[in-house]
Amino acid sequence: MKKLALVLLCAACGGGASVARPVPLPPSPAVHAPTEAERRAAVCGRDELAPLAAPRVASSVATTEGGRVLDAAVIDPAGQPVEARSEALAPINAGAPFDAAAAREATRRLWQTGRFADVGVEISPDRGGVHVIFRVTPRPTVARVFLAGDASNDDAIGIGLAPSKPYDPAAIVTGKRQLRESYDSYGLIDAKTPISSAFAAADRSSVDVCIRVKRGAVVKIESVAAHGSAYDRELDALLASEDTANVRGGVVHDEVLERDDLLLAAALYDRGLLSNRLHHEVVRHGDAIDVTFEIVDGPVYHYGKIAVRGQLAAPKAEYEKLLPFKRGAVFDRSEVVKALDAIRALDTSRGRPDLEVEPLTELDAAAGTVSLVVDVKGPPGFSTVDLKRGSGRAAKSGDTATLQYKGTLLDGTVFDSSAGRAPFSFKLGSGTVIQGFERGVLGMKVGGKRRVTIPPDLGYGQRGAPPKIPSNATLVFEIELLSIQ
Amino acid sequence: MALRRTLVALPQLLGLVLFFARPAEARTVDRIAAIAGPHVIMLSEVQREAAPYIRGIQEKDPLARARAETKALHEACERLIDAALEADEAERVHLEVTAQEVDGALDMLAKSRATTREGLFAAAAEGGMNETAYRDGIRRELLEAKLLQLRRADLTKWEQVRAALAAELRAKVYVEDRISS
Numbered sequence: 001m002k003k004l005a006l007v008l009l010c011a012a013c014g015g016g017a018s019v020a021r022p023v024p025l026p027p028s029p030a031v032h033a034p035t036e037a038e039r040r041a042a043v044c045g046r047d048e049l050a051p052l053a054a055p056r057v058a059s060s061v062a063t064t065e066g067g068r069v070l071d072a073a074v075i076d077p078a079g080q081p082v083e084a085r086s087e088a089l090a091p092i093n094a095g096a097p098f099d100a101a102a103a104r105e106a107t108r109r110l111w112q113t114g115r116f117a118d119v120g121v122e123i124s125p126d127r128g129g130v131h132v133i134f135r136v137t138p139r140p141t142v143a144r145v146f147l148a149g150d151a152s153n154d155d156a157i158g159i160g161l162a163p164s165k166p167y168d169p170a171a172i173v174t175g176k177r178q179l180r181e182s183y184d185s186y187g188l189i190d191a192k193t194p195i196s197s198a199f200a201a202a203d204r205s206s207v208d209v210c211i212r213v214k215r216g217a218v219v220k221i222e223s224v225a226a227h228g229s230a231y232d233r234e235l236d237a238l239l240a241s242e243d244t245a246n247v248r249g250g251v252v253h254d255e256v257l258e259r260d261d262l263l264l265a266a267a268l269y270d271r272g273l274l275s276n277r278l279h280h281e282v283v284r285h286g287d288a289i290d291v292t293f294e295i296v297d298g299p300v301y302h303y304g305k306i307a308v309r310g311q312l313a314a315p316k317a318e319y320e321k322l323l324p325f326k327r328g329a330v331f332d333r334s335e336v337v338k339a340l341d342a343i344r345a346l347d348t349s350r351g352r353p354d355l356e357v358e359p360l361t362e363l364d365a366a367a368g369t370v371s372l373v374v375d376v377k378g379p380p381g382f383s384t385v386d387l388k389r390g391s392g393r394a395a396k397s398g399d400t401a402t403l404q405y406k407g408t409l410l411d412g413t414v415f416d417s418s419a420g421r422a423p424f425s426f427k428l429g430s431g432t433v434i435q436g437f438e439r440g441v442l443g444m445k446v447g448g449k450r451r452v453t454i455p456p457d458l459g460y461g462q463r464g465a466p467p468k469i470p471s472n473a474t475l476v477f478e479i480e481l482l483s484i485q
Numbered sequence: 486m487a488l489r490r491t492l493v494a495l496p497q498l499l500g501l502v503l504f505f506a507r508p509a510e511a512r513t514v515d516r517i518a519a520i521a522g523p524h525v526i527m528l529s530e531v532q533r534e535a536a537p538y539i540r541g542i543q544e545k546d547p548l549a550r551a552r553a554e555t556k557a558l559h560e561a562c563e564r565l566i567d568a569a570l571e572a573d574e575a576e577r578v579h580l581e582v583t584a585q586e587v588d589g590a591l592d593m594l595a596k597s598r599a600t601t602r603e604g605l606f607a608a609a610a611e612g613g614m615n616e617t618a619y620r621d622g623i624r625r626e627l628l629e630a631k632l633l634q635l636r637r638a639d640l641t642k643w644e645q646v647r648a649a650l651a652a653e654l655r656a657k658v659y660v661e662d663r664i665s666s
Contacts, residue, residue: 055665058518058528058558103515104527111517111525124511133511170522170659177657386584388624391617447617 039200040146044210046196049169052117052139068129069094074110074136082136084110089134090422098123098130101482110134112420114166117204140167140199143206151213155179159195159211167207169197183215187251190216221250222288226264229295231271235264239293252282252289264293269333272300274363274370301331304369308343310376313350319343323374331370343374354379354472379410379474383453384440390448390481397429399484401441406478415468415475423482434459437477444481452477519562521569522658526562531664535561537612559666566662568625570654575628578635582627590623 034042072092074084088109091102103121110119118137123130145161147153156162159175176195183191192214200206224246226235239260240247246256257280268276275298283290303326308319322342325335340357347355360373395401402425407416418424426432428441436454444450454475456462464471519526538557544550575581591602598605609619629647630640638646 049659051661051663052520053517053661053663055663057555058531058664100515100529104529107515107517107527108525118517120513120516122511122513131511135513169661170520173657173659387581389584389587389620 039144039208040148040210043196043198043208044146044148044212046198046210047194048196049172050140050167050197050199050207052167052169053137067098067125069096069098070126070129070131072106072132072134074134077135077137082138084134085113087420087422088113092132098132103132106134109420110136114168115139138205140205140207141165142167142209143200144208146208146210148210148212150215151211155193155211155213158182161209161211167197167209172197172209179213183213185251185253187218187220188215189219189252192216217287219251219284219287219289221246221248221252222285222290223248224291226293226295229268229276229297231267231297232295235267235293235295238263238267246291252291257282257291260293264295266333268295268297269331272302272330272332273297274301274331274361275299275365299365299368301363301368301370302328303331303372304364304367305371305373307372308374308376310374311355311378312376313347313352313355318346319374319376322346323372325372336372340374343376347376379455380453381455382436382439382458385451386448387451387478388447388449390445392446393484394443394445395428395441395481395484397442398427400425400427401444401481402483402485403441404480404482408476408478409469410474410476415465434475436475437479440477440479441481444479446481446483449478449480452479518663519566520659520661520663521566522573522660524569524573526565526569528664531558531562531565533618534565537609537614540613555664556666559662559664562662562664566660567651567654570658570660571625571629571632571650574654575632578632580628580631580635582624582631586627587620587624590627591620594623 069092071094072089074082074089076082089106091099091105091109093099093102107119107121110116115138116136117139120135122133122135124133142161142163142165144163145156147156158179160168160171161175172195176193179193180191183189183193192212194212195209196212197207197209200208224236224239226232226239229235246253246260261278261280265276265278268278277296277298279294281292281294283292306323306325306327308316308323312319323339325339336359340359343357344353344355347353347357356377356379358375358377360375362371362373363369364371402423404418404423405416406414406419408414428438431438434454436452436458439458440450440452440454454477456472456474459475460469460473462471464473469475515527515529517525518528518531535554535557538561539554542550542553542557544553588602591605595601595605600608606616606619609616614622629650633640633646633650636646636650638650640646
C-alpha cells in the first residue's frame with residue numbers, strides 16, 4: 001500500500017527518481033503544414049472576410065452596480081498592461097461613481113485607436129470601490145497578401161494591404177469599393193473584385209488576404225440622345241457640346257449622367273417647361289451602351305405674379321426694375337438667374353453683401369402660370385432647434401455642463417469639434433464661452449441634442465477668431481449635453 | 486484581561502484580514518456587440534433594445550426560452566446596426582428629425598389609439614421601455630421614412646423597401662455582428 005502511494009506521488013511529481021515507468025504516449029498524428037499554393041487556394045476560395053471577433057452567445061451583463069472608481073487600466077488577455085492614450089480613458093474619473101455610459105465612451109475611444117479587435121469592460125470590486133479594467137484583444141496583423149486573376153500589386157497598395165500591417169476589414173471594404181469604382185471609370189463595368197481573408201494562425205494573431213480581380217471587357221458608349229421632347233435636337237447638341245465624357249466611344253460616368261440630367265432640366269426650364277419629367281436610361285447590348293434621356297415636356301408656364309420682399313437695402317422700385325419680366329410671357333430660368341445676380345450686385349453696392357437672395361416660385365397648373373417672389377433675407381438670428389430632447393432637469397446658470405459639440409460656419413465648414421477629445425466642461429453663467437453658446441446650452445436636458453445658430457453679435461463679432469472664424473460670422477453649433485452638475 | 490486584549494487587537498486583526506483579502510473576481514459588465522462602419526454597438530445597448538421583446542417571451546421550457554432570448558438579442562443587435570447606418574446616411578444627405586417632429590408623431594399616434602402621450606409612455610413602460618427609448622424608436626422610424634421618401638420608394642411595400650435600404654447601406658461599410666443567432 002505504501003509502495004503504491006509512493007508510485008502515485010512520484011508519477012504526479014513528474015521528475016526526479018521515479019519508480020514508475022513512463023507511460024508511452026500514442027504517436028501524434030502527422031501535422032501537415034499547408035503549402036503556399038494550398039493556403040492561397042483556401043483563402044482565395046472564400047467569399048468573406050475573417051471577422052475580428054467570433055460571434056458568441058450574449059451573456060447577461062449588468063452595469064448598474066459599481067461603486068466609486070478606484071482606477072482604470074487597459075490590459076491584454078494575458079493580463080499584461082497595455083499602453084493607451086490618456087484621452088481614451090478620460091471619461092473614467094477616479095473617485096467618481098462608476099458610470100456605465102462613461103465606460104461605453106471609453107470603449108469606443110479604445111476601439112477608434114484601431115489597435116484592438118475586441119474590448120470588454122470589467123469591474124473588480126475592491127476595498128471601498130471598483131477597479132475598472134478594459135480587457136483588449138490586439139488586432140491580428142496581415143501575414144500574406146495573395147493576388148489572383150488580374151489583381152496587381154497596385155490594387156493591394158491602393159487598399160493599403162501589406163504584410164505585418166494591422167488587419168482592418170473596414171478599410172478593406174472601403175478599398176474594395178474604391179477598386180470597383182476605379183475599374184468602372186475605365187469602362188470595365190463587368191469587373192469583379194472580391195476580397196477575402198482567413199486567419200493564418202490558430203491563435204487568430206495573423207490573417208491572410210486574397211484580392212481577386214476579373215477585369216472583363218471594356219464597355220463603351222454607342223449613343224447618347226434625348227428622346228420625347230419637342231426640343232430633342234437642341235438638347236442633343238447641348239449634350240454633345242457640354243460634355244466630353246459621356247459621348248460615343250467614351251465610358252459611362254454616373255456623376256456625369258447626373259450632371260447631364262440637371263443640364264437638360266435647366267434647358268427645359270429656360271423654355272417654360274417647369275413640370276417636365278426627365279430620367280436617363282442606360283441600355284446595354286453586348287459591349288456597347290446606349291444612353292437615352294427620356295423626357296416628357298409637360299405644359300409651358302408663363303409668368304404670373306412677380307414681387308420682391310424682405311430686408312431690402314435699396315428702395316423697392318430699384319429692385320423691381322431688375323425684374324423686367326412681363327406677366328404672360330414664357331418663363332425663362334436664365335433670365336431669372338441674371339436678375340438674381342443683378343439684385344445681389346445691388347445689395348453689395350449698398351454695403352449689404354451679407355444679404356441672401358432667394359427666389360420662391362409657385363406653379364398654378366390650371367392657369368399655366370408661375371408666381372415669382374424674390375425674398376431678400378439677412379443672416380439668421382439666434383435660434384435653437386432641439387434635435388433630441390433629453391431627460392431630467394434643465395441646465396441653468398451656475399451648473400457645470402459637460403458636452404460634446406461641433407461648430408460650423410454657415411457654409412458647413414467645421415471650425416471646431418470636441419470629437420476625439422475629452423468632452424468639454426464649463427460653468428454656465430461664468431462667461432468662459434461666447435454668449436450665444438451659453439444661451440444655447442441653457443434649458444437643455446442631459447441626453448439632449450440641440451442645434452444652436454449664433455449671430456456674430458453673440459459670437460466672435462467683427463473681430464472673428466482667425467484663421468478659422470472670419471469676421472462677422474454666423475456660427476452653428478450642434479451640442480449634445482452629457483451631464484450637468 | 487484576555488477578552489480586553491482581544492478587543493484591543495480586533496481592529497488591527499480586521500485590518501490585516503482586509504489587507505490580505507483578495508479582491509472579488511473581476512466581472513464583465515459590457516463588451517463590444519457589433520461594429521457598424523465607424524460605430525461600436527455595446528452589449529448593454531443591445532440588451533436595452535431587446536428588453537421589451539425578452540419581457541414578452543412566453544416560453545416556459547428553459548431551453549426554448551434561452552433560444553428565444555438569444556434570437557431577441559440578435560435581432561435587437563441587427564436593428565441597432567441598421568439604425569446606426571441609417572443615421573449616417575441621413576447625415577450624409579442632410580436629413581434630420583427634430584424633437585418637434587417626434588412630438589407631432591407621438592400626438593398622431595396617441596390620437597389614433599384614443600389615448601394621450603402619457604398613455605403611450607405608460608403602455609411602453611409596462612413593456613419595459615422608458616420614455617427616452619420610446620422617443621428614440623419613433624425618431625428612428627421617422628428618419629427611416631424620410632430616407633425612403635427621398636428615394637421615392639414605394640412605401641406600401643414598407644418591409645421590402647426597408648430591407649433593400651438596409652442591404653444597400655450594409656454593402657458600403659464593414660459590419661460585424663458578434664451576437665450569435
